[in-house]
Amino acid sequence: MTATVHVPGGSMPAAPVEPRKRRASKVPYLLLLPGVAWLLVFFVAPMIFLASQSLQTGSIEQGYALTWHIGTYGDALSAFHSQLFRSFGYAATATVLGLLVGYPLAYTIAFKAGRWKNVLLVLVIAPFFTSFLIRTLAWQTILSSDGPVVGFFRATHLMDLLRSLHLVAGNDLLSTPFAVVMGLTYNFLPFMVLPLYASLERIDIRLLEAGGDLYARPFTAFRKVTWPLSLPGVVAGTLLTFIPAAGDYINSKLLGNTSTTMIGQVIDGQFLRVLDYPTAAALSFTLMLAILVIVAVYVRRAGTEELV
Amino acid sequence: MATATEPTRVTGTRPASPARRRRNPWTWLREHVVAIVAVLAFVYLLLPNVVVIIFSFNKPNGRFNYTWSHFSTDAWTNVCGAPGMCESLALSLRIGVLATIGATVLGTLMAFALGRHRFRGRPQTNLLIFMPMATPEVVMGSSLLTLFLNLKIPLGTTAILIAHVMFCVSFVVVTVKARIAGLDPRLEQAAADLYANEFQAFWRVTFPLVAPGIAAGALLAFSLSFDDYIITNFNATTSSVTFPMYVWGAAQRGTPVQINVIGTLMFLLALAAVVTGQLVSSRRAGRA
Amino acid sequence: MAETASTGGDLHLQSLTKQFGSFVAVDDLSLTIPQGSFFALLGPSGCGKTTTLRMVAGLEEPTAGRILIGADDITDTKPYRRPVNTVFQNYALFPHLDIFENVAFGLRRRGSKNVKQQVDDVLELIELGHLARRKPTQLSGGQQQRVALARAIVNHPSVLLLDEPLGALDLKLRRQMQLELKRIQTEVGLTFVHVTHDQEEAMTMADTIAVMNNGRIEQLGDPASLYENPVTTFVANFLGQSNLVRARVTSRSGEHLTVDVQGTTFTMPRARCTSESDDIWMGVRPEKIQVNATAAGANTILGTVTDTSYIGVSTQYLVQLGFGQELTVVRQNDGAPILRPGQEVYLSWEPAHTFGLDARQDAKAGVEREEGELVPAGDAS
Numbered sequence: 001m002t003a004t005v006h007v008p009g010g011s012m013p014a015a016p017v018e019p020r021k022r023r024a025s026k027v028p029y030l031l032l033l034p035g036v037a038w039l040l041v042f043f044v045a046p047m048i049f050l051a052s053q054s055l056q057t058g059s060i061e062q063g064y065a066l067t068w069h070i071g072t073y074g075d076a077l078s079a080f081h082s083q084l085f086r087s088f089g090y091a092a093t094a095t096v097l098g099l100l101v102g103y104p105l106a107y108t109i110a111f112k113a114g115r116w117k118n119v120l121l122v123l124v125i126a127p128f129f130t131s132f133l134i135r136t137l138a139w140q141t142i143l144s145s146d147g148p149v150v151g152f153f154r155a156t157h158l159m160d161l162l163r164s165l166h167l168v169a170g171n172d173l174l175s176t177p178f179a180v181v182m183g184l185t186y187n188f189l190p191f192m193v194l195p196l197y198a199s200l201e202r203i204d205i206r207l208l209e210a211g212g213d214l215y216a217r218p219f220t221a222f223r224k225v226t227w228p229l230s231l232p233g234v235v236a237g238t239l240l241t242f243i244p245a246a247g248d249y250i251n252s253k254l255l256g257n258t259s260t261t262m263i264g265q266v267i268d269g270q271f272l273r274v275l276d277y278p279t280a281a282a283l284s285f286t287l288m289l290a291i292l293v294i295v296a297v298y299v300r301r302a303g304t305e306e307l308v
Numbered sequence: 309m310a311t312a313t314e315p316t317r318v319t320g321t322r323p324a325s326p327a328r329r330r331r332n333p334w335t336w337l338r339e340h341v342v343a344i345v346a347v348l349a350f351v352y353l354l355l356p357n358v359v360v361i362i363f364s365f366n367k368p369n370g371r372f373n374y375t376w377s378h379f380s381t382d383a384w385t386n387v388c389g390a391p392g393m394c395e396s397l398a399l400s401l402r403i404g405v406l407a408t409i410g411a412t413v414l415g416t417l418m419a420f421a422l423g424r425h426r427f428r429g430r431p432q433t434n435l436l437i438f439m440p441m442a443t444p445e446v447v448m449g450s451s452l453l454t455l456f457l458n459l460k461i462p463l464g465t466t467a468i469l470i471a472h473v474m475f476c477v478s479f480v481v482v483t484v485k486a487r488i489a490g491l492d493p494r495l496e497q498a499a500a501d502l503y504a505n506e507f508q509a510f511w512r513v514t515f516p517l518v519a520p521g522i523a524a525g526a527l528l529a530f531s532l533s534f535d536d537y538i539i540t541n542f543n544a545t546t547s548s549v550t551f552p553m554y555v556w557g558a559a560q561r562g563t564p565v566q567i568n569v570i571g572t573l574m575f576l577l578a579l580a581a582v583v584t585g586q587l588v589s590s591r592r593a594g595r596a
Numbered sequence: 597m598a599e600t601a602s603t604g605g606d607l608h609l610q611s612l613t614k615q616f617g618s619f620v621a622v623d624d625l626s627l628t629i630p631q632g633s634f635f636a637l638l639g640p641s642g643c644g645k646t647t648t649l650r651m652v653a654g655l656e657e658p659t660a661g662r663i664l665i666g667a668d669d670i671t672d673t674k675p676y677r678r679p680v681n682t683v684f685q686n687y688a689l690f691p692h693l694d695i696f697e698n699v700a701f702g703l704r705r706r707g708s709k710n711v712k713q714q715v716d717d718v719l720e721l722i723e724l725g726h727l728a729r730r731k732p733t734q735l736s737g738g739q740q741q742r743v744a745l746a747r748a749i750v751n752h753p754s755v756l757l758l759d760e761p762l763g764a765l766d767l768k769l770r771r772q773m774q775l776e777l778k779r780i781q782t783e784v785g786l787t788f789v790h791v792t793h794d795q796e797e798a799m800t801m802a803d804t805i806a807v808m809n810n811g812r813i814e815q816l817g818d819p820a821s822l823y824e825n826p827v828t829t830f831v832a833n834f835l836g837q838s839n840l841v842r843a844r845v846t847s848r849s850g851e852h853l854t855v856d857v858q859g860t861t862f863t864m865p866r867a868r869c870t871s872e873s874d875d876i877w878m879g880v881r882p883e884k885i886q887v888n889a890t891a892a893g894a895n896t897i898l899g900t901v902t903d904t905s906y907i908g909v910s911t912q913y914l915v916q917l918g919f920g921q922e923l924t925v926v927r928q929n930d931g932a933p934i935l936r937p938g939q940e941v942y943l944s945w946e947p948a949h950t951f952g953l954d955a956r957q958d959a960k961a962g963v964e965r966e967e968g969e970l971v972p973a974g975d976a977s
Contacts, residue, residue, distance in 0.1 A: 047451050107346075243441075500675040
């Protein structure tokens with residue numbers, strides 16, 4: 001008679017499907033080792049160096065020493081807080097706009113596209129095929145002052161509306177906050193649509209039909225059935241839009257002006273042109289922490305396991 | 309497994325008489341608002357690509373290719389005519405391929421560990437993989453620069469490659485892991501039942517079924533690497549100018565039409581690849 | 597390796613036990629399944645039948661006990677070295693391989709010769725030769741089921757395990773496949789061990805049925821003796837329907853047993869009572885009960901019809917006895933007039949159709965028969 005040691009698991013006897021049980025083995029650790037090592041050395045360690053750099057004083061000529069000079073943060077924030085807040089403001093606006101545009105798009109692909117589903121999905125990722133920068137430059141052409149888009153905005157008084165919202169200053173669209181937010185929304189829209197599509201597509205169509213039967217108004221059915229079921233996609237999509245948008249500076253540089261400067265642009269300038277490493281590191285670290293806090297608060301409802 | 313039981317569709321919507329619907333444009337608009345937004349969203353998404361393609365046939369008057377002047381195929385016949393562009397393109401392709409290989413290998417191994425094993429430290433590992441995706445590029449780029457400066461590691465192609473593998477690997481893990489999670493564990497049990505040892509079960513059943521996920525992860529890694537500007541810019545030198553860096557520089561100095569040619573070629577090539585892939589897979593599925 | 601497959605032998609389970617944490621899924625199970633038989637493990641979900649099957653396949657490790665095929669102890673043998681093949685619930689066909697390659701999978705792993713010939717032959721047997729190059733997803737449920745069967749029997753295992761093989765099929769197809777499975781089993785002559793919660797399926801196909809409950813075997817036998825002679829209330833209720841009436845033994849004389857039910861006297865063969873106690877459940881199957889307008893002979897009791905359900909070939913009645921209990925009666929629709937609720941009738945049955953069970957058992961055991969136990973049809977691609 002052999003008595004074998006058992007891994008206690010939640011496995012029910014009748015369930016034929018259960019993960020293969022293994023005794024504590026080295027295999028997963030060996031599989032993880034190279035990737036985890038890479039991330040520890042080139043992602044975690046740099047963060048520590050960044051934090052350390054932000055607390056150092058000195059100059060590039062004489063070298064830096066860790067003096068725990070926390071004042072750098074205060075100075076950096078008092079000098080650049082407007083760019084930091086502007087970044088979050090633009091990113092949040094782009095995220096909301098992205099959701100408003102992306103949800104109907106994902107919904108259409110998931111439920112209305114029929115056999116065109118795959119074609120439409122390709123069309124969503126198709127913009128990716130051309131370089132991000134080239135496409136952003138194309139917006140300069142589209143929004144240029146003598147183009148049809150500007151003409152349309154002027155003719156329909158949309159321009160006046162944007163002006164009253166302080167999204168444009170003069171009578172042009174290019175080099176305005178409007179152009180920057182529009183560019184951010186555009187650039188990260190596929191990141192919004194794909195997770196939304198993935199979570200919508202998983203919904204059993206019969207649930208929607210049951211919702212349609214239970215609730216008289218289609219909107220109520222949507223609010224009670226579809227929307228809650230698609231929440232994981234909403235959470236993932238908004239994060240995947242907000243986070244990169246907050247750190248982006250390509251749109252603000254190519255489509256904005258000097259009053260649309262975002263925090264990424266400041267960090268880039270401080271690091272690569274002003275060569276004030278502690279200030280740059282302090283700003284970078286602040287951005288990281290701010291996003292972490294926002295994400296942590298936001299993700300409490302979803303859990304990382306679901307997002308990863 | 310998909311069985312023959314197709315869910316019977318019971319439409320819950322009340323049949324509206326088509327005549328009434330046509331008479332009231334507001335009703336029509338309300339019923340189709342979702343589809344209309346979707347169509348406009350597609351226009352929004354694809355308009356820049358159309359502009360890129362059209363302007364690859366432009367012959368601009370000044371240094372910048374922003375306003376239409378007149379039709380010309382000059383840029384198409386002399387793609388490498390813009391000084392430095394083709395060199396930057398070659399560098400980006402090289403970095404892209406190497407970073408893809410690195411990230412795909414590391415990421416696939418990690419995905420199998422996470423998808424197939426229960427082990428201590430799993431939540432921490434998930435967090436470590438999630439973090440690079442939740443970190444803005446400017447933070448990753450600047451922190452790596454700090455590391456390289458402090459450790460006196462020279463910037464340039466190798467530094468860029470290290471960075472690209474780092475930020476691509478998480479995306480590969482996520483893509484491959486999803487595929488592994490979708491795999492029916494009974495298939496491996498069936499393989500074991502049919503005389504396949506662990507290695508054969510992996511090689512004959514698991515790997516072929518996960519392979520599309522690995523390919524998708526690799527494609528994603530390549531496009532992320534090829535398209536990256538911000539992180540690359542932090543870790544590059546003047547002798548390691550990638551294609552996005554070249555475009556960025558051109559945006560300040562003057563944009564050669566050849567940039568649009570490359571953008572158009574990339575678009576068409578990728579589209580062709582996707583369409584071919586779709587055709588092959590639908591042929592394989594071979595609608596019965 | 598498994599080249600000795602076809603010479604195998606009987607399958608022996610010796611004191612097989614499987615625990616999941618503190619839950620005992622299979623409890624000290626001992627069983628011998630003769631070579632070449634069609635054996636069914638029948639029970640409700642959670643009774644341990646699937647776990648038993650998975651232990652034989654090697655996909656689950658027993659907590660204690662041995663598994664032998666003939667004289668070979670395979671308890672610690674890896675699944676891929678056992679001369680055992682499984683037809684999985686929902687089939688687990690390899691979605692990336694066509695039908696031919698699915699069937700050839702086991703042969704190729706063992707380096708078998710004449711793979712093409714063998715696969716073609718078995719595809720002929722299941723009448724799917726023309727679909728050899730299709731992918732599993734292009735096949736109907738019934739066709740997939742047959743491929744799963746072919747993929748297993750092509751290897752000529754000593755024991756073929758079938759885990760709820762017909763569970764995902766609709767009723768009509770299930771009936772058809774039951775006959776088909778039986779035909780194939782007779783044709784190839786392999787030992788089939790069939791796990792199911794469907795008593796009709798087990799009775800149609802199996803030579804021997806083991807009724808399992810709570811990790812143990814309640815009763816083992818051929819379908820007819822299990823049905824006619826249940827030894828526990830669980831078996832009496834799980835296999836078909838039974839009327840169980842509380843009775844008191846008044847005399848045991850020779851071959852017969854006399855019992856009293858609320859003042860009415862019944863007799864039954866002594867051999868058909870499994871209890872030595874005086875308190876028993878007296879059982880009779882619904883279709884064994886005669887309905888008469890007048891009292892005739894022994895074993896007769898008066899009742900009132902309370903419910904009538906017309907089923908086509910037969911009609912099912914509920915008849916309330918004087919002391920309140922209702923009996924289920926099934927009558928063939930052979931032209932006799934349908935009884936109406938409120939009508940008074942005399943019920944009677946042959947002493948030989950009566951059975952007695954220990955009254956300490958729960959009369960409701962095994963009544964709630966699971967229709968479900970089906971794994972939701974997920975997408976395995």
